[in-house]
Amino acid sequence: MIPPRYDRTAASAVLAGLVHPGLFTTPTGGERRLIPYTSNGVIAEAGSHLTLSQRLYLEKFMRPCPPGQVTVATHRITWTDSSGVPCTGHYRQGGLGPIMPIAARETTLALWRSLGADVELTARIARLTPDEQAVLAGTTTDQEPREILRIGVEAAGRTLAQHALLSADRPDLDARGFAGALRDGGIFLAVAGQWYWELQASTLRRGMIPVRFTGDGPLRYTAGSVDVLRRMKDATIADAHAVMLKATTVDGLTEEEAVHKYHDELDLISRQYALLAPDTRPHCLARTAIVPALADVYVETFGRLLDVITIEESAQAVADDGDATSFLVPDMNCRHCQGTIRAVLEAMDLTVHEVDLVSKRVTVADFRSPRNRRRAFEAIRDGGYTVIGGA
Template structure:
């Protein structure tokens, strides 16, 4: 009887697998979206006295963003809640001197459109035909193992990056959100996020409505990160990588664990940089798998550029069709007072989030019955309104924004 080889962690190989799947085409054509009216609720954030940050933002910064200082962070002024055209509750942030609430809503509609385009592109069929070796590479290296999910998360990450940088749109010369999106693309800001940030820093600061960079306009009208921002991002990445390396070194040398056991034992310690970055060889700097250009059958393939180009093009095409109106009477954010075990976590974006939320509820002795990542839906055996309130508070402490099922309004209505 033959033995099954174990494929090692290999980011370069995983990048090549994804490029091969993307080479024939990542997105199919989609039908134009009908005019849609989406109502949003904007709630002012409450910074601590004498500070521009909320308590949650300050606590996260002090614990996880060293050596970042409070004055290096821009906070949103408002939190948004709304239900998108697919009927899924969402949360987001905006700054009154930034791009405005329309950016987050339109970015979400762009994500939904590209998810449909991805489903019809042939990627699911090509993914199903992957060799066992290629599947093993992804299983050993990526957080989301199924390629369609990896690409879906990538699309959502593009929307997240655009929306988060909208907090500092006032740094730029761009006059509206479409010009802003194009400017971000043409200036290489999406690529900067993929290479200079690390995943959990971008995701966690986004969920908290904060961004630790500034943009500087260049003579040609493009924008770049300020030199201080570049230095800060590097310092935060280096500090986090050093922490992960220290944990893994202690576990594998002093405690004699193998890598798998070390990751399982110290999951919470490694959570902020994720299992994938903890497994990087010492001295290796992490970057998004999609950011590395590949050659497939003699053809240059750049997954990140493909996703970003389609995102911005689709964003611009949807802009005239989506009307955003503020309405303080709709979409209560939810206070954890529902009478069943179903709720939504709108800023849950990948399997890392799923595992984090599952682990949190399990630690509270609350069984998780199911999580639908695409619908942002969680079902758990909560048993009482008091426990539900506790769950919501714990999720908020983790940077998520849970929403009661009862708080969801009807999907965005077509405009007559």
């Protein structure tokens, strides 16, 4: 077996070869469906528009982003999607409302099913050479070809749901029009090129977005937004390089040894930045070859699903079984999330049996006590994730 090899250019080429021709076909709208949801107001700290979790994440991981650059949700919602998986999301009062995260999730599910049924994709994956497999294993977070594409689809959904927090600024656009304007304004490409991956997932989980749109016309980021994104990305790269430099000079480790020793500092995201050549500014590996086609089919599928989805607010809450060793983390969405949650639990000396991305289910051997279970849930929530007990 060829060992993993870090090569961003080669990895982009491998992914480009997998998606053509015609990977992202538009699914049909399907049957009509009613999706109930619960909604709760988001409570900010006194004298601030940010919650405690939002402020702490901003101060620790979003420097030098100023608080005034951040728009936050007014409500947090929970619902069960059409595949039976509990989900969480946010919306901002005065905007397009809870339909945006709910319909985005259904769009993601529809495109996941399309990927799973694509026999030509299966054949192309089977034809990958050992060297191509090694490049994906060494350069990407999720490593497996179909999983990489699946997470890319979910990233498109995150882009749509998160930017909907800004939809109140464009009252001229309905849900379908807003999605199309995101695509036409190049916002899907901007996220792939200017954001860093962890920033998108982590801010979405907390119901916040650190960008603003310009006024009328196409949806574009303000110059200040672009500058803040660039500086946040540069700071993340610099942090990763500093850890790697210390490991390979002061500690005298090889790159492989450094990644292993400093796993917590160089998590699955920052590790990819730590291995970059100096003065390199990365963007998403799929940005050029995949994102434009994905954005087109995502927006078209989203529009079709709007015609068949009805949402309804419900007062019913999800019960929490205080004795269960299995629970759900609805906003766990990639291998980085998977690794983070496993690491949190294992640091508490818990034996983890399963952290499944598809079902969002986490199972441990035994919590030992209800108090220990509550402590574990609190530790996961401190990372910005939602925990639903009694899965």
